[in-house]
Structures are given as C-alpha cells and as structure tokens.
Amino acid sequence: MLIKKITYTNRRLHIHIGLFLVLFIWLFSVSGLLLNHSDWKFASFWEERKQNIKVTPINIPPGLDSIQIIKNMLLQLKISGEVNNVKLTADSIDFSISYPGHVNNIHADFKKSIYIQNEFSYNIWGKLRNLHTFNGANRNNPSLQPNWLLTRVWRFSMDAIAIGLIFLSFSSWMMWYKIRKDYSWGYLTLIAGFAIAIYFVFLLRW
Amino acid sequence: MKKYYPSVRTIHLYVGLFISPIVLIFSISALVLNHTDYINRTNPIKKLPDIKTSIDKIPYDTTDLQTAKGIIKKLRIKGEIDYVSQNDSQISFPVILPGLTTKIKINKQTNEVLITRIEEGSLRATNFLHKMPGPHNVKIRGNSLFMQNWRMIADMVVYLLLFLSASGVFLWYFLKAERKLGWIVIILGAISFTGLLLFLLR
Incomplete structure (x- = not known):
C-alpha cells in the first residue's frame, strides 16, 4: 500500500x-x-554590443570605506546590480556593476570629483x-x-x-x-x- | 494526435533513462558552481608531488598548440590543452582531464621540464565538464579526443533534453486527471520565469 x-x-x-x-x-x-x-x-x-561612455560630476563624502563609497555612488547614480572587481586607491575607486546583458565599468576620481561610466549593453x-x-x-x-x-x-x-x-x-x-x-x-x-x-x-x- | 501517445511515451522513457546520468552531471555541477566556497571547504584540492624531467627536440617551428601537443605526447600525458603561454625563455601550459590539472613548464634553454599536478576530485570534475567546451579559447578547444567526444555528448544531451521537455508536455496533455493541476503548475512556472527575467533584464 x-x-x-x-x-x-x-x-x-x-x-x-x-x-x-x-x-x-x-x-x-x-x-x-x-x-x-x-x-x-x-x-x-x-x-x-552598444557602448556608452559618460563622464559626470559626483560628490563623495570623505572618510568612507570602499563599501560605503560604492553604496553612496550607486544611490547617486540610481543604478543597481552585482558589484565586482573593486579596486580602491587613495585617489580613486574602480568597480564594475552588472546584470544579465549589461556591464557598467565605473571609475571615480576623488580629486577631480568625477566618475566615468563605460557601459556595455548586449x-x-x-x-x-x-x-x-x-x-x-x-x-x-x-x-x-x-x-x-x-x-x-x-x-x-x-x-x-x-x-x-x-x-x-x-x-x-x-x-x-x-x-x-x-x-x-x-x-x-x-x-x-x-x-x-x-x-x-x-x-x-x- | 493521441495515436502518437504510446510511441512518444516509449521514446520519452528510453531517452530520459539514457540521458538522466548525464543530466545529473550538469545538475550537480550547477550546485557546485553556485557554492564553490562550500566545496572548497569540504573538498580541498590535493597537490600531487612535482615531477622534474627533461625533454629533447621540441618542435618550436610550428603553432603553439602543435608544440604543446608534441610535448605532451613525448611526456605521455593525456588531456585537453587549456591554453599555451610562451616567451623567449619558457613555454608553459595546463593539460586538463576532468578532476586532474597538470601544469607543464619547460625551460627552452635547458629543456628541463617541471610537471605539477592538482587532483581536484569528482565534484570539480563535473564542474569542468559543465563548462566545457564553453566560449573561451575556442580556436584551440577540442584538441583532445575526450573533449571532442564530450562536445558531442553535451550537445546531444541538450537537444534530447529539449525533446524530453516538449514530449513531456505532450504526454501530460493527454492525462485528463492531471490536466487541471498541470495548467496551474505551468502558469505558476511561467509567472516565476517571466517575473524573474523581467526583474533581471529590466
């Protein structure tokens, strides 16, 4: 049974x-x-692929660690996705943010207060x-x-x-x-x- | 259409039984790929003792792949050459079998060979198979017999899996007792699928 x-x-x-x-x-x-x-x-x-490069001013408050900087930037940029390849130096931060079909490589220059987005769409x-x-x-x-x-x-x-x-x-x-x-x-x-x-x-x- | 039901059912059954062990490879490896950290902790890789030897007459006047093939033939090592890295002083390349990676480094001046081997285990073997032949190093991929065979098997399994899922829907449609619940499940699956893709792809 x-x-x-x-x-x-x-x-x-x-x-x-x-x-x-x-x-x-x-x-x-x-x-x-x-x-x-x-x-x-x-x-x-x-x-x-479609590639789009943008240069925009950005305001990063001092004294933040890499995670806080990225969170702050993503809020200002109003973008979201999986964050990868983070490289932080005294003057800049590089990372990529992606979701399927889309990759955005971001470089932020703290001295110049700008960020450069190199965006790929598939x-x-x-x-x-x-x-x-x-x-x-x-x-x-x-x-x-x-x-x-x-x-x-x-x-x-x-x-x-x-x-x-x-x-x-x-x-x-x-x-x-x-x-x-x-x-x-x-x-x-x-x-x-x-x-x-x-x-x-x-x-x-x- | 119903007249095809018995033959579709028989083919569905035999095809399903045949590919089920290979589907297990892909399914288990998907879990391994998603939880590499856990696998690394519970199933550490094992480094085997290095081997130092020498080799004579390496055919450098041909392509990198042919050179590497000539070398592994002389060293009696089998496997898929992943890539070849070469400069003035040395040539090095990994030779991979599912679960075993052999790295070969040759000093071009002295012809001395250093062979390092890493035993990665069966779970990582499924991992390797899942990713092969894959989109990388396309020009040299399939330089071993086993990879040529695996490429065919992987393709065949995918086509048969597509057939299995389509024939499964066909078989279900003629089961009146399961039709109502089946529709609900299909709709739930479709909602989950489209919902996830809408969010992920925007």
Missing part, C-alpha cells in the same frame, strides 16, 4: 515538477548551446548567455557571496532547477523500475548513460 502511494506521488511529482521547470529548462538548454557554439553567426553578441543572445552564468561567483575570491538581492534570487532559482532535475532523474528511474518488464531496453539505455557519466567523471583521469 505504502509503495503504491509512493509510486503514485512520485509519478505526479515527476509530471508537475517537469511542467513547472519547462521554461527554465528551455532557457538553460538554449543558453548552454549558445555558450558552446560561440561561432554561431546569428547569435553573435559582442560585435553587436543583445538578446548576450543576455541569454549571461543568464546562464550569472551567479555572483567571484573567481578570485570564492568566499565572496553575491552582493545584489536579484543575483541571490537567481542563484537560488538555479539551485532549485538543479535539484528539480536531480529529482526528475531519480523519479524517472523509479517510474521505469515499476514497468521494467515491459520496457526491458531500459536496462541497456540506463547502463549506457551511466557508463558515459562514470567514464568522464571518474575514469578519465586514472
């Missing part, structure tokens, strides 16, 4: 989690293909590529967590999609196991899939 209930629930969850994730799966599938096929001419984004293909990799991870300092709320939300969504896909894989095995006698080729296909995965993850380096 319990097994029957688990099997029934598993099947329903497989269907409904799959349906919930369908648009996310399409997004990550298409963007994954774009990342692996930079040579696809129709999907070029870097050549089509087309839809660039945005899709960015969405695939936009997790706020810092290569140089992995201990740094995302500093923008939406990056955290998006990263959480990526985690949820990954966990959803793991569940869909496990639940598919359970569903097939119940009807394995009618679908005996399932043994072969599952073993073939596992053989490929084990070869690449575990065996290749030995």
Whole structure:
C-alpha cells in the first residue's frame, strides 16, 4: 500500500515538477548551446554590443570605506546590480556593476570629483548567455557571496532547477523500475548513460 | 494526435533513462558552481608531488598548440590543452582531464621540464565538464579526443533534453486527471520565469 502511494506521488511529482521547470529548462538548454557554439553567426553578441561612455560630476563624502563609497555612488547614480572587481586607491575607486546583458565599468576620481561610466549593453543572445552564468561567483575570491538581492534570487532559482532535475532523474528511474518488464531496453539505455557519466567523471583521469 | 501517445511515451522513457546520468552531471555541477566556497571547504584540492624531467627536440617551428601537443605526447600525458603561454625563455601550459590539472613548464634553454599536478576530485570534475567546451579559447578547444567526444555528448544531451521537455508536455496533455493541476503548475512556472527575467533584464 505504502509503495503504491509512493509510486503514485512520485509519478505526479515527476509530471508537475517537469511542467513547472519547462521554461527554465528551455532557457538553460538554449543558453548552454549558445555558450558552446560561440561561432554561431546569428547569435553573435559582442560585435553587436552598444557602448556608452559618460563622464559626470559626483560628490563623495570623505572618510568612507570602499563599501560605503560604492553604496553612496550607486544611490547617486540610481543604478543597481552585482558589484565586482573593486579596486580602491587613495585617489580613486574602480568597480564594475552588472546584470544579465549589461556591464557598467565605473571609475571615480576623488580629486577631480568625477566618475566615468563605460557601459556595455548586449543583445538578446548576450543576455541569454549571461543568464546562464550569472551567479555572483567571484573567481578570485570564492568566499565572496553575491552582493545584489536579484543575483541571490537567481542563484537560488538555479539551485532549485538543479535539484528539480536531480529529482526528475531519480523519479524517472523509479517510474521505469515499476514497468521494467515491459520496457526491458531500459536496462541497456540506463547502463549506457551511466557508463558515459562514470567514464568522464571518474575514469578519465586514472 | 493521441495515436502518437504510446510511441512518444516509449521514446520519452528510453531517452530520459539514457540521458538522466548525464543530466545529473550538469545538475550537480550547477550546485557546485553556485557554492564553490562550500566545496572548497569540504573538498580541498590535493597537490600531487612535482615531477622534474627533461625533454629533447621540441618542435618550436610550428603553432603553439602543435608544440604543446608534441610535448605532451613525448611526456605521455593525456588531456585537453587549456591554453599555451610562451616567451623567449619558457613555454608553459595546463593539460586538463576532468578532476586532474597538470601544469607543464619547460625551460627552452635547458629543456628541463617541471610537471605539477592538482587532483581536484569528482565534484570539480563535473564542474569542468559543465563548462566545457564553453566560449573561451575556442580556436584551440577540442584538441583532445575526450573533449571532442564530450562536445558531442553535451550537445546531444541538450537537444534530447529539449525533446524530453516538449514530449513531456505532450504526454501530460493527454492525462485528463492531471490536466487541471498541470495548467496551474505551468502558469505558476511561467509567472516565476517571466517575473524573474523581467526583474533581471529590466
């Protein structure tokens, strides 16, 4: 009775989690293909980027640390996004602020009281590529967590999609196991899939 | 359309079973990529002992990649050459297999070779596979047989995943008992998806 209930629930969850994730799966599938096929001419984004350089006066109160300076500047500039690559010197601060499809490299000169924005905007293909990799991870300092709320939300969504896909894989095995006698080729296909995965993850380096 | 239901169901089942272990690689690695800090703390990389050796007749008169390929052939090291860095005095390049990075540095004057290896473990192996072949170093990417194969597998998995999700929607549509809840779930998924993208892309 319990097994029957688990099997029934598993099947329903497989269907409904799959349906919930369908648009996310399409997004990550298409963007994954774009990342692996930079040579696809129709999907070029870097050549089509829009660049805008702005120089504007800015007022930075003295005695602030780098985080306070950036917060102050973002408030004055009315921009938001994931802040990266912060470099603070006595006379200036450099950082970039980004969200998918958009990067703004900012240089603020404290002595001249100006800031220079070097802004890049990408087309839809660039945005899709960015969405695939936009997790706020810092290569140089992995201990740094995302500093923008939406990056955290998006990263959480990526985690949820990954966990959803793991569940869909496990639940598919359970569903097939119940009807394995009618679908005996399932043994072969599952073993073939596992053989490929084990070869690449575990065996290749030995 | 309903006449296709049994065959679509059979194909959905077999394709799903076949790609499910590889989908696990992509899913687990997505979690690893999002939580590198946690992985670094719980699963530290292991540096293997350095190897010092020498090599003769390095073919410098060809491309950097061919030179590096010639060198790893002589040293009997297998893997994907990530990039090649060369100046007047030395040539160096990493050779990567999922979970193992080998760095080779050769003194051009003395032909002395320093080989350093880092054992990165299976989780980082999934991480590497997830990012490969990727958008970087496109001109030299796929210089090893395993990477050529992985490139094909990664593409195939994506196309099959697209097929699985489309055929899944098709199969659901004919399940009358699940139709109402299914619509609600699809709409909720679409709202989450468009809501997130609207905020993120502005």
